[in-house]
Amino acid sequence: MLMTTIGYDKDAADNIIDEFGARPEMLVQILQAFVQRFAWIPEEAIRHLAEKLNRSRADVHGVVSYYHDFRTRPPGKHVVRICQAEACQSMGSRSLTEHASNSLGVDMHDTKNDITLEPVYCLGNCACSPAIMIDNKTYGRVSHERFDQLVGAMRQSD
Amino acid sequence: MAAIRTFVPRETAAVSVGADEIAVEIARVAKARGASIELIRNGSWGATWLEPLVEVEVDGKRIAYGNVTAADVADMFSAGFLEGGKHARRIGLVTEIPYLIDQDRWTFFRCGLIDPLSIDSFRRHKGFDAIEKAFEMGAKAVIEAVADAGLRGRGGAGFPTGIKWRTVADASADQKYIACNADDGDSSTFSDRLLMEGDPCCLIEGMLIAGFAVAASKGYIYLRSEYPLTRLILARALDNARESGWLGENIQGSGFDFDIELHLGAGSYVCGEETAMLESLEGKAGIVRYKPPLPTHEGLFGKPTVINNVVTLASVPNIINLGSERYASLGVNRSKGTLAFQLAGNIKRGGLVEKAFGITLRELIDDWGGGTASGRPVKAVQVGGQLGAYIPAEQLDTPLDYEAFVEIGAMIGHGGIVVFDDTV
Numbered sequence: 096m097l098m099t100t101i102g103y104d105k106d107a108a109d110n111i112i113d114e115f116g117a118r119p120e121m122l123v124q125i126l127q128a129f130v131q132r133f134a135w136i137p138e139e140a141i142r143h144l145a146e147k148l149n150r151s152r153a154d155v156h157g158v159v160s161y162y163h164d165f166r167t168r169p170p171g172k173h174v175v176r177i178c179q180a181e182a183c184q185s186m187g188s189r190s191l192t193e194h195a196s197n198s199l200g201v202d203m204h205d206t207k208n209d210i211t212l213e214p215v216y217c218l219g220n221c222a223c224s225p226a227i228m229i230d231n232k233t234y235g236r237v238s239h240e241r242f243d244q245l246v247g248a249m250r251q252s253d
Numbered sequence: 254m255a256a257i258r259t260f261v262p263r264e265t266a267a268v269s270v271g272a273d274e275i276a277v278e279i280a281r282v283a284k285a286r287g288a289s290i291e292l293i294r295n296g297s298w299g300a301t302w303l304e305p306l307v308e309v310e311v312d313g314k315r316i317a318y319g320n321v322t323a324a325d326v327a328d329m330f331s332a333g334f335l336e337g338g339k340h341a342r343r344i345g346l347v348t349e350i351p352y353l354i355d356q357d358r359w360t361f362f363r364c365g366l367i368d369p370l371s372i373d374s375f376r377r378h379k380g381f382d383a384i385e386k387a388f389e390m391g392a393k394a395v396i397e398a399v400a401d402a403g404l405r406g407r408g409g410a411g412f413p414t415g416i417k418w419r420t421v422a423d424a425s426a427d428q429k430y431i432a433c434n435a436d437d438g439d440s441s442t443f444s445d446r447l448l449m450e451g452d453p454c455c456l457i458e459g460m461l462i463a464g465f466a467v468a469a470s471k472g473y474i475y476l477r478s479e480y481p482l483t484r485l486i487l488a489r490a491l492d493n494a495r496e497s498g499w500l501g502e503n504i505q506g507s508g509f510d511f512d513i514e515l516h517l518g519a520g521s522y523v524c525g526e527e528t529a530m531l532e533s534l535e536g537k538a539g540i541v542r543y544k545p546p547l548p549t550h551e552g553l554f555g556k557p558t559v560i561n562n563v564v565t566l567a568s569v570p571n572i573i574n575l576g577s578e579r580y581a582s583l584g585v586n587r588s589k590g591t592l593a594f595q596l597a598g599n600i601k602r603g604g605l606v607e608k609a610f611g612i613t614l615r616e617l618i619d620d621w622g623g624g625t626a627s628g629r630p631v632k633a634v635q636v637g638g639q640l641g642a643y644i645p646a647e648q649l650d651t652p653l654d655y656e657a658f659v660e661i662g663a664m665i666g667h668g669g670i671v672v673f674d675d676t677v
Contacts (some may be wrong), residue, residue, distance in 0.1 A: 120534075123537075126477065126532050162539075186626070218479050220266050222443065223270055
């Protein structure tokens with residue numbers, strides 16, 4: 096189970112927990128900060144949180160598994176999310192999704208070649224549809240050509 | 254010579270189509286040419302189809318250039334951009350864009366106009382005037398004003414805000430809360446986001462007034478995690494308000510204490526429901542609670558809680574400033590005031606249109622939206638997000654009024670309007 100410990104830094108995690116005053120009601124916020132720091136929530140983090148916040152492991156586990164953002168497997172180096180909500184659908188997000196999947200060689204909900212491809216349901220960019228998000232940055236009016244350019248720029252940033 | 258003021262929006266839609274790159278390029282070209290400029294990152298005016306919409310202030314008037322790209326900037330400078338010079342991207346005065354002037358800007362009147370991260374800029378445009386007036390009026394009169402205005406929850410349910418506030422004000426408890434639901438937007442809506450990015454202190458002021466009215470000392474904003482830029486702007490605005498004495502203890506010497514904590518959602522689609530949001534704010538899975546008890550009696554941490562959506566709270570300051578009669582004079586029947594409609598999807602001129610209730614979908618789609626982006630006929634229009642309805646082209650003349658929509662088996666919800674052409 097070497098995988099589960101990659102990227103988790105207990106000291107950094109302690110700092111985050113302390114920033115929130117180790118308040119049990121801040122669990123969702125602490126997990127959100129963990130995702131921003133470590134990209135995912137390993138089993139070790141759940142044990143650690145249960146201990147520090149004085150909540151049962153099952154309790155923390157329940158919260159982690161409830162929320163979509165709290166991934167329990169490491170994502171790829173880049174996360175590409177394509178909006179599937181109504182406005183984006185009306186402007187061709189289905190065809191964009193197909194194009195993304197084909198050109199990246201990754202299925203939806205899957206990780207391959209350092210890239211995780213996921214759906215998202217509304218980025219609030221509905222007047223610039225179709226919209227996507229790459230690594231926490233939103234892009235609008237994404238034609239197939241623009242998608243390829245954005246992915247090219249993303250790869251160059253590596 | 255004083256620095257020339259230029260404006261480039263720092264708002265999700267504008268940034269998503271290149272506004273940051275334009276800001277960098279404007280700074281670079283100005284420096285290379287030895288021009289002295291002040292670069293202001295304003296919010297969006299809501300004419301989203303023109304984004305990135307860049308402005309320059311000449312003789313106190315703001316001249317707009319639309320659909321600008323970073324590659325245009327050097328050319329615009331050569332054409333005299335800093336004097337408002339002629340260029341293919343030049344639109345004219347921002348205050349004369351028909352899309353914007355034909356609106357009833359009650360809640361969004363500062364969006365685009367001000368620097369969202371400057372308390373001074375906010376103050377110059379009536380910012381915090383309403384909370385000062387509220388302190389003079391007293392809590393009871395504030396609640397009466399909100400009730401008399403006929404303001405209803407803009408999150409979709411349309412519950413009268415004044416009644417909600419009165420219930421919490423009448424509850425006796427050692428602690429009460431204001432919870433702003435910034436996660437209840439139906440999909441395909443963006444008015445909450447536009448307001449929080451373009452005029453975050455307006456929401457802060459609305460929450461201050463709510464807190465003062467019901468005697469709550471603590472507020473929460475529950476923001477969806479899909480809005481990273483909104484989070485950044487809101488967090489900075491909250492810090493600014495705290496540093497300038499508009500949040501915290503004894504606000505401006507009034508004796509009133511109030512602070513706001515920003516919480517992020519975590520991608521649950523259920524947490525837009527108000528009791529699920531409360532669970533999430535308590536650090537738990539967002540599972541819907543049974544009602545009763547209602548949150549106004551037992552809400553966050555079991556205490557009486559006002560839960561309102563962003564636009565509802567942001568509509569309050571101007572009700573206090575301009576009076577409830579003026580608000581109630583807008584709209585039709587039991588749908589008083591304005592709603593920020595959002596034109597999205599397959600539409601030529603997508604964006605935000607704040608209008609009094611009673612306007613029809615056809616007027617919004619044709620007069621503001623300019624028809625479909627594809628140029629094909631409208632097949633259906635979705636209103637009210639995923640819980641709403643698809644309205645066929647024959648029913649587009651129904652006036653936008655909560656009750657009239659219920660009669661045709663639809664709902665206005667958040668005011669999101671998504672247009673589909675006949676190819677889908």
